Amino acid sequence: MSEHAAHAPAPTPAPHEEVPISKYVGNWVVLLALTALQIGIALKMDHKEHFFLKVVVLMAISLLNTGISLAVFMHLKYERATFWISIVPATAITIALTMICFPDSLRVRDFGHTEPKVAEPLEAEHKAESEHKGEAGKSEAKPEAGKTEAKPEAGKSEAAPAKE
């Protein structure tokens, strides 16, 4: 950086260009219309048959509303691109990442609050181990295949019955 640049007075942010009130009124009308559309969809669409579609459409309209509000009312449209590119994607991605746990709610709904069962390979391992011990000790008393019962591990009880 040149000496001149280092000692140059810091530039002050340029004031926003004046936006006519009519533009804000227009956006307000659009927001109201979109909200009215949401209400109409919520009341008309069948709740049981089209629940997912309903939620997706309602959220899409909410995102559109948010975009309008951010761009015009919160003036992001008139800020430097560097600013909104710095904050909007980062915030959106952070919120989207919290949704990683969301599909688990479908598991809870469909299968209930199940606890993890002993996995198949581990059970086979237990069998093999006990068979091996039986052979080493008393080969006559070797348990029949399928009758070996491993003690359930602490905290690993049977799965709860699925909810109806």
Place this chain on the structure above:
Amino acid sequence: MSGAAIEAKGNPWSGGTLPYALHSKKFGMWLFLVSDAISFGAILVAYAYVRMAEGNWPLHFSTSSVGLASVMTFLLMTSSLTMMVALSKARAKDRVQASNWIFITMALGLGFIAIHGYEWMHLIEHGITPSSFAFEEGEELIKGPPMFGGTFFLITGMHMLHITGGVVYLFGMGLAYRFGKFRLVDLEVMGLYWHFVDLVWMFVFPMVYLTSVDTKL
């Protein structure tokens, strides 16, 4: 090329001493709003989780409840517009008019709080509290998933806390600005906050109310 020269050329990626060309107060408010947006986002995702996990989620809101919530939405959206009018008057250096429009915005916020308070009282009277969900149907007491009350009061409570804080903020700023204190940028910072609470409601309204409306009620 010096930073000033780049600024003069209008390159938005010039960086330098003011990469965002944004007032520090506004930048501070934006950082707060980002953190708040993440908090609300996390709460709404948690709500969506319990909403989906519970197969028998009650459709507790009647069309009249949605009507009330729609009026609340209208008040908030209109308050965003009146806030912009206040800012426009402040740019025109008309402090009295700007202050008046801020008070109108505040009144709309108070209307929102009043309707929301009424709705809360109505729900509590019917046995829905933050820790329980039970309502009387004839002589029978019907119990539902307790998470309904918990999530409903948490989300709307946190939002109402923001609105209440915003109303106090509007009152203080409106009064002080009328008597010559504060500058335009301070009003713009307050406007950002107010628009944000409106923006959050745009998600709360469909997620909490519109997906739990029983059209037969």
